Amino acid sequence: MLDTHNLQLDQNGRLRHFLTIEGLNKALLTEILDTADSFAAVAERKVKKVPLCHGKIVVNLFFETSTRTRTTFELAAKRLSADVLNFNASTSATAKGETLLDTLRNLEAMHCDMFIVRHKDSGAAHFFARHAAPNVSILNAGDGRHAHPTQAMLDMLTIRRHKQDFSKLCVAIIGDLLHSRVARSQILALNTLGVEEIRTIAPRTLLPTQIESLGVKVYYNLQQGIKDVDVIIVLRLQKERMAYGLLPSEHEYFRLFGLTEDRLSQAKPDAIIMHPGPLNRGVELSSQVADSNRSVILQQVSNGIAVRMAIIAMALGNTKATS
Amino acid sequence: MKPTPRISIYDGHLIDPANGIDAPFDVHIQDGHIVALGTAPANFQPTLSISAANQIVCPGFIDLAARLREPGQEFKATIASETIAAAASGITTLCCLPDTQLAIDTPAVAKLIRQQAERTGKTRVLPVGSMIRGSNGESLSDMAALHEAGCLAVSNVAFPFKNTLIERHALEYAASFGLTCILQPIDYALQDHGCVHEGHIGARLGLPSIPETAETVALARDLLLAEAIGSKIHIHALSTAKGAILFGRSRYQNTALSADVAIHQLHLTEDHVDGFDSNCHVLPPLRNVADREALRQAIAKGHITAICSDHQPHEPDAKTNPFPVTEPGISGLETLLPLTLKLVHEGILDLSTAIERLTWGPACCLGLSLGRLEEGTIADVCIFDPNISWHVDKTKFLSRGQNTPFHGWDLKGQVNWTILEGYPTFQRHQNL
Numbered sequence: 069m070l071d072t073h074n075l076q077l078d079q080n081g082r083l084r085h086f087l088t089i090e091g092l093n094k095a096l097l098t099e100i101l102d103t104a105d106s107f108a109a110v111a112e113r114k115v116k117k118v119p120l121c122h123g124k125i126v127v128n129l130f131f132e133t134s135t136r137t138r139t140t141f142e143l144a145a146k147r148l149s150a151d152v153l154n155f156n157a158s159t160s161a162t163a164k165g166e167t168l169l170d171t172l173r174n175l176e177a178m179h180c181d182m183f184i185v186r187h188k189d190s191g192a193a194h195f196f197a198r199h200a201a202p203n204v205s206i207l208n209a210g211d212g213r214h215a216h217p218t219q220a221m222l223d224m225l226t227i228r229r230h231k232q233d234f235s236k237l238c239v240a241i242i243g244d245l246l247h248s249r250v251a252r253s254q255i256l257a258l259n260t261l262g263v264e265e266i267r268t269i270a271p272r273t274l275l276p277t278q279i280e281s282l283g284v285k286v287y288y289n290l291q292q293g294i295k296d297v298d299v300i301i302v303l304r305l306q307k308e309r310m311a312y313g314l315l316p317s318e319h320e321y322f323r324l325f326g327l328t329e330d331r332l333s334q335a336k337p338d339a340i341i342m343h344p345g346p347l348n349r350g351v352e353l354s355s356q357v358a359d360s361n362r363s364v365i366l367q368q369v370s371n372g373i374a375v376r377m378a379i380i381a382m383a384l385g386n387t388k389a390t391s
Numbered sequence: 392m393k394p395t396p397r398i399s400i401y402d403g404h405l406i407d408p409a410n411g412i413d414a415p416f417d418v419h420i421q422d423g424h425i426v427a428l429g430t431a432p433a434n435f436q437p438t439l440s441i442s443a444a445n446q447i448v449c450p451g452f453i454d455l456a457a458r459l460r461e462p463g464q465e466f467k468a469t470i471a472s473e474t475i476a477a478a479a480s481g482i483t484t485l486c487c488l489p490d491t492q493l494a495i496d497t498p499a500v501a502k503l504i505r506q507q508a509e510r511t512g513k514t515r516v517l518p519v520g521s522m523i524r525g526s527n528g529e530s531l532s533d534m535a536a537l538h539e540a541g542c543l544a545v546s547n548v549a550f551p552f553k554n555t556l557i558e559r560h561a562l563e564y565a566a567s568f569g570l571t572c573i574l575q576p577i578d579y580a581l582q583d584h585g586c587v588h589e590g591h592i593g594a595r596l597g598l599p600s601i602p603e604t605a606e607t608v609a610l611a612r613d614l615l616l617a618e619a620i621g622s623k624i625h626i627h628a629l630s631t632a633k634g635a636i637l638f639g640r641s642r643y644q645n646t647a648l649s650a651d652v653a654i655h656q657l658h659l660t661e662d663h664v665d666g667f668d669s670n671c672h673v674l675p676p677l678r679n680v681a682d683r684e685a686l687r688q689a690i691a692k693g694h695i696t697a698i699c700s701d702h703q704p705h706e707p708d709a710k711t712n713p714f715p716v717t718e719p720g721i722s723g724l725e726t727l728l729p730l731t732l733k734l735v736h737e738g739i740l741d742l743s744t745a746i747e748r749l750t751w752g753p754a755c756c757l758g759l760s761l762g763r764l765e766e767g768t769i770a771d772v773c774i775f776d777p778n779i780s781w782h783v784d785k786t787k788f789l790s791r792g793q794n795t796p797f798h799g800w801d802l803k804g805q806v807n808w809t810i811l812e813g814y815p816t817f818q819r820h821q822n823l
Contacts (some may be wrong), residue, residue: 122738167713189713190597191667199711212715213597252597281506281591 075197083382085197085206088215089256097260101225103378104371109258109372110147112214121148122384125180129171129196130209131157131187134346136369137219140218141184144376149382153180168192169199176201181384183207190249191213203384219344220253222375224261226368227299230340234261238284240335241266241284242273243303243352244326246314250344252282259283269293270325272293273314294335302327302343302352318351327353332362340364395813396423396438399431403774404444407450408747408765409754418448419768423813427766439815441808442772449746450762451483451771451809453753455651456627456704457575457724459516460791462503466789468704470504473511473724478816480724481773481806482700484516484761487625488573489521489549490526496521496532496549498540505537505541512602513654513816515771517757519543519573521549522561528553531561535568544757546573548627558617566622569576571757574617576610576625576634577675586715588676596667599715601676603631614641614799617648625756626650627700630675630683640693649756650694652686653701654730655721655796659683663796669710669717670796673701687739698754700727704792722785722792729802732777742777781805 078084078089083096108115119172126145129136138154145152155175166174175183182205185193190212197206231237239258245251245268258266258281266284266362281285287293294300305321315321326342341353341363349355357363396419405416405428412428419435423594426432454477460468477485489495495504501518508516520537522545524530527693529552534545545565552558565572574723585601587593593600610626614637617624627636629652642648655673660680663671689695703720710717714808731749734740740748753763761771783800785793 077694107482167708167711168713185711189715190599191715192713194667195713211713213595213599242579249597252595276594277600278591283596 071118072349074193080154082385083379086217086379086383087193087197087206087208089217089220089260090252092260092278094262097221097224097257100221100375100378100382101228102175104221104225104374104381107377108374110193110377111370113238117147117149119149121150121250121384122147123330124150124182124384125153125178126150126182126184126380127153127155127175127180129155129157129175129183129185131185131192132210134186134209136372137186140316140372141209141368141376145374145380148377148381156196167206172199176204181205182380184209186210207383212248213247215253216249216362217253218372218376218379219250220257221379222368222372223254223301223342224376225258225343225371226342226364227340229367229371230364231298234258235265237263237299238265238267239263239299239301240269240297240301240329242269242290242293244305245279245303246276247272247306248303254301255282267293268298271315290327291331291334294331294375298339300327300335300339300341302341304346305348305352305382323353326351327357327361329354329356331355342368345369392626395422395814396437398439398441398810398813399435399437399445399732400441400448400772400774403446405448406743406746407764408580408743409450409751410412410420410654410765416448418764418772420458420772420810420813422549423765423770425766425768426782428764441774446776446807447742447746448772448774451752451761451773451811452481452483452728452749453704453759454482454700454724454727455753455756456488456549456653456696456699457485457488458490458654458704458720459490460704461507462500465643467706467709468479470507470516471511472789472791473704474508474511474516474700476724476788478513478811479789479806479807481728481775482514482724482810483771483773483811483816484517484759486517486519486544486757488519489546494536494549495519495542496524498533498536499816501506501537501540506583508692510585515811517794520545522547522565522572523550523552523557526550529557534565534570538570543759544564544571544573544625546575546627548575550578551577555612555616558612559620562616562620562624563623565593566620569623571625573625573627574613576606576613577816578605578609581605581608586672586676586719587664587680590661592661592664592678592710596665598664603633603682606634607637610637614638623647628653628675628699629686629695630656630678632682632683635694637684639689642694647704648744649696650752651697651699651756652690652695654698655701656686656697657683657690657734658730659796667712667714668796669712670721670794672710672714672719673721687725687734690734690748691739691744694749695757698727698731698748700724702790704790705794706791710794720794721796722788722790722794724784724790725788726795726802728806729773729804731796732804733802738779740782770810770813772808773806775804775806777804779803779805785822802807
């Protein structure tokens with residue numbers, strides 16, 4: 069069995085697929101951020117396009133619904149001049165009983181160059197990468213609870229723009245880490261980039277057992293957890309979590325773990341607040357916090373396009389934004 | 392009816408743990424029974440002489456848990472295909488657990504399985520009846536009728552008990568007829584939709600996880616109920632250190648209790664799942680290194696007395712999917728002996744104990760008069776070379792299931808002859 073490292077990188081150590089942060093080193097993550105920075109200016113241009121991926125076909129293969137991620141991937145690919153095909157799994161052959169492997173084979177037969185995959189099951193992106201033809205790249209747009217590496221990288225870009233040096237940072241992640249692919253990828257990326265400390269803050273029902281093995285400190289108390297932190301990442305709380313007895317109520321959650329102006333005073337004065345969206349105001353954080361000048365939530369969305377352009381371009385082997 | 396061969400197995404090293412034999416002995420077989428060990432009876436003229444020089448001669452293996460997929464899932468495997476694979480693996484008796492697609496919850500299904508197995512004639516197949524009829528979890532099966540149809544034991548693996556009261560009633564009813572109950576301890580609510588052990592791999596890969604309490608909570612309930620009722624239970628497929636300890640304590644007080652462990656649990660851990668290897672998707676899941684060590688110790692000390700294959704053959708499509716949606720199970724018949732011998736090579740077990748866990752140990756779990764070789768017993772015999780090395784190649788499996796995580800491993804030990812009730816059912820390089 070190919071390990072993740074061999075699956076993602078070619079023999080020269082270049083990105084072939086982008087499935088998870090795991091196995092990628094600091095230099096490669098930094099290269100992604102640098103490349104994304106170089107693409108950021110494209111959005112300011114009158115013609116928001118570079119011809120780097122002209123003639124390439126990129127398929128958005130989403131087996132799970134998404135608005136923001138799919139849209140920003142589509143925009144990113146279009147700004148690189150690629151042709152984009154949106155494959156909606158709910159109306160596709162997969163819904164009619166076709167296997168995932170057959171779906172992949174059929175799309176490959178149309179000579180597509182890249183599949184951007186989102187799927188409800190952990191390991192789905194690895195599955196596609198393992199079975200993909202040699203000239204096809206797989207980008208993971210979220211698989212189950214496992215990984216959402218482009219989201220993590222856009223978060224890293226957002227942090228770097230505000231904080232520059234990762235090595236001095238203390239980052240707190242609040243909320244449902246058990247079910248969060250975003251958090252898993254963020255933790256891997258933050259550790260690879262060498263932050264000083266990562267804290268996770270949630271009731272035990274929303275934390276994976278042995279989460280400490282990922283290199284984080286665990287807090288069950290929000291005030292203690294965000295004391296003197298530089299970055300606060302608030303995770304989305306899905307409504308269905310109440311159904312399985314993981315939480316008593318949204319009200320109780322907000323009372324204990326909701327981020328409010330008052331509690332924010334525990335963090336460093338220049339701490340930034342991030343959220344992968346979509347927001348539940350009054351559940352994960354108050355409206356005042358969401359709309360405050362410390363919130364960088366909308367910058368995350370903009371940075372998502374640049375980061376996804378960088379990763380698509382790197383995986384398709386062409387990254388010079390100046391052309 | 393084939394003529395009954397008279398067989399002499401000579402120059403072999405006999406290991407029969409039930410009788411404490413570990414020495415060079417010839418074995419002579421007539422009319423399906425052992426007629427003598429050592430010197431042949433006067434005027435014994437063998438029709439088949441087998442040289443077992445440098446080989447081990449031992450009772451045929453008894454596998455307490457194998458899935459043959461018939462009836463209902465013949466696209467995965469058939470009784471014919473899997474009993475041929477079993478014979479080639481030295482297995483002479485295997486228990487077919489009731490979770491066939493058409494569950495063994497009526498005498499008709501039990502009879503069908505026995506008839507199919509007898510038609511092939513390669514391995515003795517003992518169907519195990521379901522304690523529950525249908526999937527509602529609350530209707531007891533006709534256990535006495537299942538017993539009459541050839542089920543020596545009954546089990547909860549096909550349909551879980553709806554609640555503890557139903558379990559109590561099922562155990563009481565089975566005890567009325569002296570039926571052994573094979574219980575797989577699973578708390579289904581705690582297991583939820585998990586597919587890997589709740590440990591560092593599950594945390595990192597974001598795979599839905601199964602805590603050890605999914606086993607231990609159910610095990611404690613099973614042991615306490617069995618003790619209160621006085622029923623004979625056999626615990627199937629222990630996977631955790633805590634479970635092994637809990638079981639060991641109960642067994643100290645009640646030696647009638649028995650348990651088995653799947654051979655893959657003695658070699659693999661959750662770390663083998665890394666990279667989303669669907670061939671390592673099994674239930675109960677592969678646990679951590681400490682669990683594996685505790686299970687190895689329990690096998691070595693004799694708290695757990697049987698090693699089973701937990702054979703679950705699948706078609707390739709069943710394993711070709713993202714990890715959580717692949718079907719659990721390993722095709723385990725053909726690696727049962729070499730992986731058990733690997734425990735000998737690693738210094739965990741001595742050879743005699745290893746063979747006991749595959750023969751007399753499982754026989755005692757179900758009260759079978761098999762798994763031993765002495766004058767007058769049924770001649771179920773395995774002859775194997777313990778030292779020959781081979782490379783596991785799933786494409787060469789006789790089982791229809793090529794779903795093995797051991798593909799590519801180098802293992803030692805290969806069966807050369809299998810004899811069932813005095814008839815050779817397997818000879819290496821020969822088509823019997």
